[in-house]
Amino acid sequence: MASLHITRVKREFREVVSSEEAQKSQIKIEIIDESDLTKLKGTVIGPPDTPFEGGTYILDIRIPDTYPFNPPKVKFVTKIWHPNISSVTGAICLDILKDQWAAAMTLRTVLLSIQALLQAAEPDDPQDAVVAKQYKGDPELYRKTAKHWAQTYAGAPKTTDDAEISAKIDTLLQMGITETKAREALSTHSWNLEAAVDSLFT
Amino acid sequence: MGYEVERFVGVVDEELFCPICGLVLDSPLQIKDCEHCFCGSCIEEWLKHQRVCPVDRTPVPPSCEGSSLTSALGPAPRILRNLLSRLRIKCENEVFGCQTVTHLEGLQLHLNQCEYNPRRPVECDRGCGSVVPMDELTQHNCIKELREKITNQSLVIKTLSDQVSILQQELSDQRQEMTILKELVRSSASSSSNSLRHTLSLLPPLPPLSSASPSSVSSSQSNYPDEVEHAIQTSQWLSLLRPARIRHWGGIISTPDSILQSIIRQALSSSGCPQYLLVELMANAHERRWPPGLSVLETRQLNRSRYEQYVTKQVPGKQAVVIMASENEHMGDNMIVSPGMVIIFAHGVD
Structure with a gap:
């Protein structure tokens, strides 16, 4: 019999x-390599x-060898502007992925919790200061920036075209800065x- | 960790799965406070990580000092166990060809007997008689197996023989002590203070030394083992007998008849001779039981000059003497038998 985590x-x-x-189509999980079920794409x-x-x-x-006694390690690959997710590394600050993990939780509940985190950020327990x-000081600017990142990196539909943002990025591009760096610096x-x-x- | 759902025949209710391993419950336990059930092995492993229920995070009280962590856990409800035991499961040796389908409660029983079980113990058929798991039979080496057995047995034998030597040493020590004790008893009976003092100096501080006189010995004799008690009785009796004076050694009756023997036995018995000693002494009242130096006419004539060296005690009122080995060690084995002998005379004893 295969080991418990597999x-x-x-x-x-x-x-x-x-x-x-x-x-x-709210959540999805994919196996990257059939021979290694410890690496998945969510x-x-x-x-x-x-x-x-x-x-x-x-x-x-x-998936660690000690799964489900220890939580899976999950991080964002897609860049995102969110108080509980690092805009640089994609690391997630979510209690159930740390000390509030319970063995009866599953990949499905993890994905749904992450989706819920996108809906309700916890700025008092931030991953990205x-x-x-x-988020707390200028909510409007936060929404604008997050939406820009979503359209740029996550393929969110472009409902508004913010010419001002594009212009500022273009200015930095002309100075020889890469687009990613330019966007990070401006957002920050x-x-x-x-x-x-x-x-x-x- | 539970059973793979694919092994079951029919549908397994969702309630019968372990929330930890996601398989069908095996030996289920429940958390007493929240009543959630898990495989026994799964929940015990989880509680090593966190002491909360894996489903609803109810705190699980820590185990008391000394008791196992199962104190917060109890057996799953009977109805759940009944539902599980009714499930029909395929034998895990299906891959080896077993077609058995059994109720879950009978699975262990079947596995012990399953002829497809690769680990089933079988006897080697090449003559060594070892019992090995079936899947190891092909690699099984009779000589290696037997050699191992011999090595183990040699170890056992060595241990046992070591024990034997220790016991033998103890036995020999005790014999030596016994000899010293006998010597003490003898000395006290002959009331020779010099030899008593000599014997006492040989003794380990084991026997009660205060008892030097025969009367005080007899009062405490129940504390001694039989042999010592006999020795005490013997010396008491001997001390009452008079030394014999033999005027004419030529009067020895070497083959007394049974009437004569019974007369002497009577006399010895009424003199207070202990019963066990009486039997042996009377058996030694005939030349066939005498030592080599006395047993035939020729040797008697040869040793005649030594007769005067015997320490003899007279059988009261009879023409007969008792010659005890304990009083005649100076005569040597050729002239005395243990524990002593009786010589009956036709005449010549005062």
Whole structure:
């Protein structure tokens, strides 16, 4: 008989595939390599009425040997602007992936919890301090930035075309900065071009 | 870890799955507070990581000092166990060809007997008689197996023989002590204070030394083993007998008849001779039981000059003497038998 973590993954994979949420294309799980079931690719769709609406977020899932006694290791591959997710590394700050893990939880409940996190951020328990500060200090700017990131990286539909943002990025591009770096610098400095330039050149 | 659902015939209810391993419950236990059930092995492993219910995070009280962590756990409800035991499961040796389908409760019983079980113990048929798991039979080496057995048995034998030598040493020590004790008893009876003191100096501080006189010995004799008690009785009796004076050694009756023997036996018995000693002494009242130096006419004539060295005690009122081995060790084995002998005379004893 295969070891417990592999047996569980097989069963949970089937559970996600046949789940109601998967039918509605809200979550998805894929096996990267049939011979190694400890590395999986997860997908969650950005929930409605959020800056992430319609975005497709890819997750990197690693199953430890001690699963399900220890939680899976999950991080965002798709770049995202969110107080509880690192805008640089994709690391997630979510209690059930840490000390609040319970063995009866599954990959399905993990994916749904991550989706719920996109719906209801916890700025008081941040993973990305810059984003959290913006979220609390200037919610409108936060939504604008998060939506821009969702459209750029997660393929969210472009409902508004913000010419101002594009122009500022173009300015930095002409200075020889890569697009990703330009966007990160501008987002971090509340789209203040001078502050972004200062941070990039000092 | 539970049973793979594919092994069951028919549908297994969702309630019968373990929330931890996701398989059909095996030896289920429940958390007493929240009543959630899990495979016994799964929940015990989980509680090593976190002491909360894996389903609803109810805190599970820590185990008391000394008791196992199962104290917060109890057996799953009877109805759940009954439902599980009714499930029909295929034998795990299906891959080896077993077609058996059994109720879950009878699975273990079947596995012990399943002829497809690769681990089933079988006897080697090449003559060594070892019992080995079936799947190891092809690699089984009779000589290696037997050699191992011999090595193990040699170890056992060595241990046993070591024990034997220890016991033999103890026995020999005890014999030596016994000899010393006998010597003490003898000395106390002959009331020779010099030899008593000599014997006492040989003794380990084991026997009660206060009892030097025969009367005090007899009062405490119940504390001694039989042999010592006999020795005490013997010396008491001997001390009452008079030394014999033999005027004419030529009067020995070497083959006394049974009437004569019974007369002497009577006399010895009424003198207080202990019963066990009486039997042996009377058996030694005939030349056929005498030592080589006395047993035939020729040797008697040869040793005649040594007769005077015997320490003899007279059988009261009779023409007969008792010659005890304990009083005649100076005569040597050729002239004395243990524990002593009786010589009856036709005449010449005062």
